[in-house]
Amino acid sequence: MKNWKKTAEVAIIGGGIMGVSAAYYLARRGVSDVIVLEKELLAQASTGLSVGGIRQQFSNPANIRLSQESIRVYERFEEEFGVDIKFRQVGYIFLARKEDTWNDFLSSVETQRQHDVPVEVLSPEDIKQRWSYLNIDDLKGGTFGPKDGYADPYLAAMGFATSARKFGVRIEEKTEVTGINIEGGRVQGIETAKGSISVPVVVNVAGPWGGEVARMAGSDLPVKPYRRQVFMTKSFDAIPKPVPLVIDQDVTFYFRSEEPGIIMGMSDPDEPSSFNLNVDRDFLEKVIEVAIHRAPVLEKAEILRGWGGLYTITPDDNPIIGEVPGVKGLFSAIGFSGHGFQQAPAVGLILSQLILDGQTNFDLKPFSYGRFDKKDQEGEKRVV
Numbered sequence: 047m048k049n050w051k052k053t054a055e056v057a058i059i060g061g062g063i064m065g066v067s068a069a070y071y072l073a074r075r076g077v078s079d080v081i082v083l084e085k086e087l088l089a090q091a092s093t094g095l096s097v098g099g100i101r102q103q104f105s106n107p108a109n110i111r112l113s114q115e116s117i118r119v120y121e122r123f124e125e126e127f128g129v130d131i132k133f134r135q136v137g138y139i140f141l142a143r144k145e146d147t148w149n150d151f152l153s154s155v156e157t158q159r160q161h162d163v164p165v166e167v168l169s170p171e172d173i174k175q176r177w178s179y180l181n182i183d184d185l186k187g188g189t190f191g192p193k194d195g196y197a198d199p200y201l202a203a204m205g206f207a208t209s210a211r212k213f214g215v216r217i218e219e220k221t222e223v224t225g226i227n228i229e230g231g232r233v234q235g236i237e238t239a240k241g242s243i244s245v246p247v248v249v250n251v252a253g254p255w256g257g258e259v260a261r262m263a264g265s266d267l268p269v270k271p272y273r274r275q276v277f278m279t280k281s282f283d284a285i286p287k288p289v290p291l292v293i294d295q296d297v298t299f300y301f302r303s304e305e306p307g308i309i310m311g312m313s314d315p316d317e318p319s320s321f322n323l324n325v326d327r328d329f330l331e332k333v334i335e336v337a338i339h340r341a342p343v344l345e346k347a348e349i350l351r352g353w354g355g356l357y358t359i360t361p362d363d364n365p366i367i368g369e370v371p372g373v374k375g376l377f378s379a380i381g382f383s384g385h386g387f388q389q390a391p392a393v394g395l396i397l398s399q400l401i402l403d404g405q406t407n408f409d410l411k412p413f414s415y416g417r418f419d420k421k422d423q424e425g426e427k428r429v430v
């Protein structure tokens with residue numbers, strides 16, 4: 047192919063938020079020859095289909111740290127990248143119906159406070175007083191993170207991509223990676239639909255396809271794609287603003303405002319692993335039932351549209367980050383189990399540190415490849 051450069055210092059497989067964030071941090075550190083390969087268009091897979099939630103309320107300290115580092119970047123994103131990502135710190139409220147869930151919340155709050163997370167513990171009556179549209183009849187209580195909120199993932203990815211390009215990163219869309227060449231336990235290069243590239247460092251940030259890309263290198267990642275459906279209402283102003291991101295944890299239902307309407311979703315415990323993105327009307331009926339139970343005023347809302355996106359899930363709902371054991375030069379950051387948008391700035395930075403310095407200050411033990419064999423690693427409980 048004409049103009050196809052056959053060498054690079056680092057090749058990044060996947061042009062979602064992880065890929066462009068990693069490219070940006072590498073290029074900012076002076077790596078001049080980084081290429082991002084995207085089989086479709088930038089940020090149109092999980093990143094573009096995400097709900098954009100950003101929070102510090104996690105149960106695992108390692109996730110809290112990833113979010114804190116990322117929030118620092120998102121708070122000053124416009125200054126650094128020149129893009130307003132519409133970061134609205136309107137808060138996240140987690141609601142517990144069951145006693146066990148409530149006890150888990152209280153134990154998470156202890157961990158969160160040890161890590162300086164601003165979080166309030168609320169009784170059902172406190173909740174009613176502040177958000178009178180919520181039904182509290184079956185609640186044990188809730189926790190509120192006032193600095194949590196949401197932003198626009200597509201705009202954030204475009205901000206990283208534009209700045210990365212300014213530092214010289216090449217971004218090749220419509221370019222599928224079809225193979226990874228390894229010799230003597232070391233990455234030598236990749237095969238793409240446009241030609242091969244000789245490259246000593248390859249980063250697998252292929253999101254839901256991360257398992258398939260890993261297999262190109264003969265490696266097995268315990269990650270699977272699962273559909274998650276999201277629904278948006280027509281213009282709806284019966285809920286007073288600002289509307290926090292409300293999570294009804296025991297049924298994994300959530301909603302928040304998405305001007306001029308409301309956006310909502312829920313996990314389906316019967317959903318099989320697949321790449322299916324279709325919207326299922328029967329499932330929508332279940333979501334509406336739960337929505338009306340939690341916020342009865344939503345009965346008046348009309349659904350405008352829905353879409354399906356893919357979560358990439360690991361057995362403990364924590365990602366796998368690091369160099370692939372036994373394959374020098376191959377790094378991955380896969381399996382964000384619904385948290386990848388908010389963790390992308392920190393993960394991009396970590397990948398750049400691992401690649402350039404061979405180490406990072408972040409505790410990556412909970413995200414290691416080997417953890418699934420050990421009994422003492424605790425995953426993430428705050429998952430929807």
Ligand SMILES: Cc1cc2nc3c(=O)[nH]c(=O)nc-3n(C[C@H](O)[C@H](O)[C@H](O)COP(=O)(O)OP(=O)(O)OC[C@H]3O[C@@H](n4cnc5c(N)ncnc54)[C@H](O)[C@@H]3O)c2cc1C
Pocket residue numbers: 059060061062063064065083084085086087088089090091092093094095096097098099100221222223224251252253254255256259274275276354355356357379382383384385386387388389
């Ligand atoms: C409905 C929904 C709601 C969500 N809500 C939130 C939320 O509120 N907060 C949050 O933090 N996260 C949320 N997430 C999760 C978040 O969207 C993901 O964790 C994040 O976008 C992952 O980014 P990524 O770059 O790893 O993957 P992706 O955005 O999926 O990007 C991977 C890219 O790799 C490309 N690719 C794959 N294989 C190849 C190949 N062989 N060659 C070239 N390119 C390839 C794909 O085309 C894709 O563009 C949500 C996800 C969904 C689906």
